[in-house]
Each structure stands twice: as structure tokens, then as C-alpha cells.
Amino acid sequence: MKNIIDELSWRGLIKNKVPGIEHLLKKPTTMYIGFDPTSDSLHLGSLLPIIMLIHFQRKGHKSLALIGGATGFIGDPSERKDQRIFLSKKILENNTESIKNQILNLLKFYSKKIELLNNFDWIQNISFLDFIREIGKYFTVNQMISKDSVKKRMQNKKNGISFTEFSYSLIQGYDFLYLNQIFNCKLQVGGSDQWGNITTGIELIRKKTGKKAYGITFPLIIQPNGIKFGKSEKGENLWLDETKTSPYKFYQFWMNLSDFEIEKYIKIYTFLSKEKIENLIFRHKKHPNKRLLQRKLANEITEWVHGKKISKKIRKITNILFEKKNKPFQFLDEKTFISIYNHIPHMFISRDEFEQGIVLLDLLKKSEFFSSKSEANRALKANSIHLNQILVKENFLIKKENIIGKKYILFQFGKKEFFIIKIEEL
Known part of the structure; x- marks a missing residue:
């Protein structure tokens, strides 16, 4: 498919688009997507905007990745019930550097030509008075409170929305204006929750320059269980940093x-x-x-x-x-044991602690897969626990003969969850 809109539509990657976008994209076009440094790592949800950058670049367009070193100071109110906790300058700088490196590594895999920018580089040079005079004058309060991200927060009588967050959409709009003037960027892409912010930028460009700009959003994906895609069953983010999510x-x-x-x-x-x-x-x-x-x-x-x-x-x-066809766990070599231990949930127990044996339920509780011994006992009675690939049906004292390779004990909970314990000298 040579047409980027056809490609994205077939893949289910378009939620909203400004009329006339098909005509614009018949020629090479500069587009951008923003990433706010709210954490020191991107997560699974962050892959979608990176995927969009790559699709546009591969179809002959110019993609710009924008890190919100300035907007990160404020926090986007979109899809938020209350105000984000403000991060210090030092933390934001650290986050910015971390996700910058992640984005560059991800882009290298498919494309080396995508340019990475930071909006702090130009926003730091504009004063508050200049901003409200030169940008704020183009928008009425009525227009601003009609945005979904603002409207939803205003309905929250307890917390409402701060002036700081209220101004976020204007700053993002200014980013689009700046990129339009410096890089001839005519298209902003983002998640469907960004539609209000994107249209603010489109409107600002039209009012200030008379030019036409465009926007596309991709859908926010929700899993069948109602949890936002990219989160675990417990609602935790699945991070791209291997130290945060294995x-x-x-x-x-x-x-x-x-x-x-x-x-x-x-x-x-x-x-x-x-x-x-x-x-x-x-x-x-x-x-x-x-x-x-x-x-x-x-x-x-x-x-x-x-x-x-x-x-x-x-x-x-x-x-x-x-795989059931594989040789039993106890016949694996030490190198394989170490690899398994490093990559699945695990814990360390001293050999002194284990010397007299340890009760199975105590060990299961230590693994933190169960909140209490009674919960672990229920799982035991439900025949959902395996020890070293053998079904365990009752509580007992784990002894030396239950240790594989003099160091390891492998637990399996249900069909999918594994946990390995390593026993070593202190």
C-alpha cells in the first residue's frame, strides 16, 4: 500500500483525521509526535506513537519526535482525574535524557533518519508576558473550556483544574506553530486523547499565519478486561526498561x-x-x-x-x-539455570535459613505471589502449584532433596506464572 492513510487504516491506526489530509499526504510532508518525560522510561503504550513515526518515515514523509522537556513541567490534563505531581527540574532532565536514548534506540531498528527535538529549547526563550500576549489572545476562555480534557476536569468539583494545566493545550499548540514555522511541519499525530490539543495547534497556525495545518489521532487501545493496553492485569505499566519490567x-x-x-x-x-x-x-x-x-x-x-x-x-x-517435550528441569546445566533465574521472578534464600528445612507454605508466602498462607493453601488444595515441575498436593517440609543442582527450586502457579528460588551461602 503506497498511500499512508490506506496503510494506517488497514492496521487500525486512525481514530480521527482533519478533512483534506489525504490530499496533503500525496506529497512528502513533515509531521511530529510528542513525548512528555513523566517517567524515566517509556512503556508499552509509548510504542504506538513511535510506530506511527516509523510508518510515516517509511512512506517518504519526514518524521519529527518531540520530547516535552518544557511541557513535562506542567503535565497534560488529558485523561486525568486530578493534577499530576510536579516533577523537579533534576528529575525531568534525567527523564528526558533516558527516554531520548530509548527513542533513538527504537528508531534505529527501523529508521535512522528521524530527528529528535526538545521543546524546552524554544519555550525557555519566551517570557510569560510575551506568551499570553502573542499566543493567549487567539483563544477565548469559552473555547478552552469546551475541550474535553478541560471540561471533564471542571466537572470534578473537588479538584477542578489548575491554571497551570489549563495552559497546557496552549503550550502544545505553540509547539506546533514553532515547528510549522521552522520545519514547515504541517501535521501533528497523537493518541485520541490528544485531539483537543492538536486542534488548538491547528487553530493557532491558521489564526497567526493564515496557513492550513492538519492532525491525525490513533485510537487508545483498551483490553477486553477494561484495562488500558500496555498494562498488566494488576494495572501496572509494562515498561520498556528491562530493569523496571523484565x-x-x-x-x-x-x-x-x-x-x-x-x-x-x-x-x-x-x-x-x-x-x-x-x-x-x-x-x-x-x-x-x-x-x-x-x-x-x-x-x-x-x-x-x-x-x-x-x-x-x-x-x-x-x-x-x-514445552512438555523438553528434558526435566533437574537435568539443565548451570548456565541455563542462571539465565532462567535472571529473567523470571525470583528471590534469594541463605543456605543457613534453609539448613533445617523450610515449610512449603512459608516459602510460598515469601515468594510474594500470595498475600497470606491461607491464600497459598487454597491454591495448593486447588492443585494449581507445581514444585520442580511436579504437582504438589499438600503442605510439607522442603528439604535438601527438593533442591535442584544444590541451588534452585522452581515453582509454577497455574499455567503461566513461574517463580525461582536460589539458595546460596551468605
Whole structure:
């Protein structure tokens, strides 16, 4: 598909678009997407804007990635019930540098030509008086409070919306104006929650310069359980930084997607061609038990985010833990044990603590997979706990003979959750 709109539509990546965008994109166009440094790592939800940058660049357009070093001081009120906690300048600078490096690494995988900017570089040079005089005059309060992000917060009688957050949309609009004037940027892309901010920029460009600008949003994806896509079942973000979310957990998130979801996500989260994806879907439907789509998506995206070396390790670990045809866990070599220990949830216990043996329920409670011994006991009675790949049906004292390779004990909870304990000298 040569047309970027056709490509994005087929992949389910367009929610709203300004009329006339198809005509604009018949020629090479400069577009941008912004990232606010609210954390020191991007998360799974942050991949969508990066994917959009790459799609535009690959179709012959010019993509700009903008880090909100200035807007991060304020915090976007969109989709927020209350005001964000203000971050210090030092934390914001650290966050900016961290996500800058992440974005550059992700972009290198598919495209080396995307330019990375920071809005602090130009916003720091405009005074408050100049801003409200030269930018604020183009918008009435009536227009501003009609924006969904503002309207929803104003309905919250307890917290409302601060003037600081109220001004966010104007600052983002100013970014679009600046990029339009300096880089001839005519298109802003963002999540559907950014539509109000995008139209503010479009309106500012029209009123101040007489030029026409455009916007596209992609849908915010919600999982069938109602949780925003990119979060775990507990509602935690799945981070791209491996120290915050392990590559194993990241990989398993994709492997555990349902067949109902996977056909949609293979289109959204990979750059595979339409022909390849349709062929994969056809083969998957013939043999759904092989989970071809889940494997392909997990492999593609884990290799993109964490690199080939780590992705290969995670595939090997997944194969060891889930494939019944493999040799028993106790026959694995030390190197493999170490790899498994480093990549799945784990804990360390001293050999002195273990010397007299330790009660199974006590150990399960220590693993923090269960909030109490009674909860662990219920799981035990429900036949949902395996110790070293053997089903455990009762509480007992774990002794030396239950340790594999003199160091390890592997627990499995249900079909998907694994936990490994390492026993060593202090």
C-alpha cells in the first residue's frame, strides 16, 4: 500500500483525521509526535506513537519526535482525574535524557533518519508576558473550556483544574506553530486523547499565519478486561526498561494475548506487510493450538525493544518452561539455570535459613505471589502449584532433596506464572 492513510487504516491506526489530509499526504510532508518525560522510561503504550513515526518515515514523509522537556513541567490534563505531581527540574532532565536514548534506540531498528527535538529549547526563550500576549489572545476562555480534557476536569468539583494545566493545550499548540514555522511541519499525530490539543495547534497556525495545518489521532487501545493496553492485569505499566519490567514478563504479555485480540495487534504492533500478516492469520486459524500469531508478535516486538540476544534467551527460557517435550528441569546445566533465574521472578534464600528445612507454605508466602498462607493453601488444595515441575498436593517440609543442582527450586502457579528460588551461602 503506497498511500499512508490506506496503510494506517488497514492496521487500525486512525481514530480521527482533519478533512483534506489525504490530499496533503500525496506529497512528502513533515509531521511530529510528542513525548512528555513523566517517567524515566517509556512503556508499552509509548510504542504506538513511535510506530506511527516509523510508518510515516517509511512512506517518504519526514518524521519529527518531540520530547516535552518544557511541557513535562506542567503535565497534560488529558485523561486525568486530578493534577499530576510536579516533577523537579533534576528529575525531568534525567527523564528526558533516558527516554531520548530509548527513542533513538527504537528508531534505529527501523529508521535512522528521524530527528529528535526538545521543546524546552524554544519555550525557555519566551517570557510569560510575551506568551499570553502573542499566543493567549487567539483563544477565548469559552473555547478552552469546551475541550474535553478541560471540561471533564471542571466537572470534578473537588479538584477542578489548575491554571497551570489549563495552559497546557496552549503550550502544545505553540509547539506546533514553532515547528510549522521552522520545519514547515504541517501535521501533528497523537493518541485520541490528544485531539483537543492538536486542534488548538491547528487553530493557532491558521489564526497567526493564515496557513492550513492538519492532525491525525490513533485510537487508545483498551483490553477486553477494561484495562488500558500496555498494562498488566494488576494495572501496572509494562515498561520498556528491562530493569523496571523484565524482558521475560514483556514477552509473556504478548504470548498470553487471546486469539480474539491477536489478529488486531499483529497489524498494529509489527511492520510486517499485509500479505505476510494475512498469511500468518490463515495459518494460525488452521492450527490455533500452535499460537503462531502470538509467537510471531512476541518475537518481533521483544527483539525490537530488547535486542536479538535477549530475545533469543527469552525464547529459550519460554521453551524450557512451557514445552512438555523438553528434558526435566533437574537435568539443565548451570548456565541455563542462571539465565532462567535472571529473567523470571525470583528471590534469594541463605543456605543457613534453609539448613533445617523450610515449610512449603512459608516459602510460598515469601515468594510474594500470595498475600497470606491461607491464600497459598487454597491454591495448593486447588492443585494449581507445581514444585520442580511436579504437582504438589499438600503442605510439607522442603528439604535438601527438593533442591535442584544444590541451588534452585522452581515453582509454577497455574499455567503461566513461574517463580525461582536460589539458595546460596551468605
